[in-house]
Amino acid sequence: MRGIRILERILGAIPIMLGVCIVVFLFMRLIPGDPVDIMIGEGSNVTQADIDSLKAQFNLDQPVHIQLLSYLSRVLRGDLGYSISRADNVSKLILQALPATVELAIAAMFFALLIGIPVGVLSAVKHNSAMDRASTAGAFLGISVPAFWLGIVLIIIFSVNLGILPTSGRADYGFTPPKRTGLYVLDSVLAWDLAALKNSLEHLILPAVALGAAPAAVITRVVRSSMLEVLQKDYVMFARAKGVPEHLVIVKHALRNALIPTVTVAGLETGTLLGGNMIVETIFSWPGMGRLVVDGIFSRDYSLVQGAVMVYALTFVLMNLTSDILYTYLNPKISMEKGS
């Protein structure tokens, strides 16, 4: 039963991905002005023949639906076009930038869970206490503070005034670990280079906190409310009546069930992470995909922007799908409902 449900989800994601590709394609078509004119730029000496050959090269002389089909087939083959500003293939550029973005996103999510779960559990257990109120206020602040401002404030406090953490980049010159996965923290552990590990962690902390604050707030709230709900359940009361120590009741009986909705929310929050990452990467000069897009916008490099936006959207769909599937696995109710 579970298998069928998961298959349903996967099949359901395919038309959405197709739709994403079509919307991104339409974006490109809706730019004011001809793509070829933009490619050529103003004031250069080109003949009509050059323009025609460029148009033929990008299928721009064909009707729109043919262009769409050829675009889709290129995307399927992993060809996202050619970046004018960086003179390289968009797919290659994105693959190069991806590890930096992934590392930052993982660190931010780790921070969010590290804060969100314990604080959420504590404020549910000590419901209506001063600690609960403080965490509610903190969570409120967390969702209201924009990542870019938080990033700047963190830089001012920790880098400018205290001078303990670096302001930009992934590692100082000479501390870059040998490339294996592209994730600096992991690579430096694999190479057992402790100086590089320390250096890359120092660079990672501030951007991860700036990016993870909003998801941390949301996760705190979700954990708190689902813990409150679970703590009312009969099986928790039964465990207590049986004489199970309170901390075991909370961790083993209550938290495990309360974490089910958290998984879904954590998956959905990757959307926030992906969006915030452009901003945070810009502030901390983090050489990831966000930087790539922002640079692409300013150099009017549309194929770069288009390709990156598509990768962002597809990642988001995949993350939602994954959290959906995880939810199906974690929630025993689903298989029982279908099975009976």
Place this chain on the structure above:
Amino acid sequence: MTRQDLSSKNVQTRCFLFRIRMRLWAENTRKMIRRFRKNPSAVIGAVIATVFVLAAIFAPYITPFAPDEINLNARLIPPSLTGRYLMGTDHLGRDVFTRIIYGARVSILVGVITVAISTVVGGTLGMIAGYYGGVFDMALSRFTEVLLAFPYLIFAIGTMAMLGPGFWNLIWALSFKGWVEFFRLARAGVLSEKTREYVEAARVLGRSNFSIMVSEILPNMINPLIVVGTLRMGTMIVMEASLSFLGIGIPPGVPAWGSMIQDGYRFILNAWWLSVLPGLFLVILVLAINLLGEALRDVLNPDYFHTF
């Protein structure tokens, strides 16, 4: 009885029903206002938001400076409570406090206009789709699923990259995905309400579809739209600031919080106030809006066990 009598009776009944309806409505509103006033976060949120709106409207009367008044003899003066510049000056000697107040205009306008467009468009389409169903509903629902696959900020950045900076471009870029949430809320609301008895009754009485939708279903499903609409104003304001921070939102020259933070970021080493203070006002306004939205959720649905 003649036909005349019947129709006059009909009018009488209608008037009577209308009076009952108005009285119920007035009583409900009174109750809500009472609940609202008892809710401290509602009052705090409402007061702060009102102060911001008033300050934005009466900006020229609050400050002696113009937002673009350059004074090269007074560059990068730090904030002081007693000095001429309450919140200091920027690298061109412009008064930061003045620019913050004028910047509130942009933020508030963007928040209000995008939410207004999104609720009206999304709410109307969602009601129609939920009420009639069919191909229209299916096509729109699929389309919204595709739009939902884009993280909001990335969608807005992509759109702004194509459209270029500008106030109305920003409004369109944000509204183009903003209506989706309201569409889904309204659609779900109509779907759960349209099989209720009161809708059946109205249909038996021969009321038109339009009148059933507007005067029967809408009042019963509008509360979530109001709550989410309020909360989204905060989201839109942050979104606008993020885009302006990246330099693709409000065009340079117009004072907006996001672009002020961006400008100040270059002077982060010696003039912290340039980017910290506009952001602080942004946080306070968004916080007030979120407080207001959460409080409205409690006031409008007292039984609702709210999560976030």
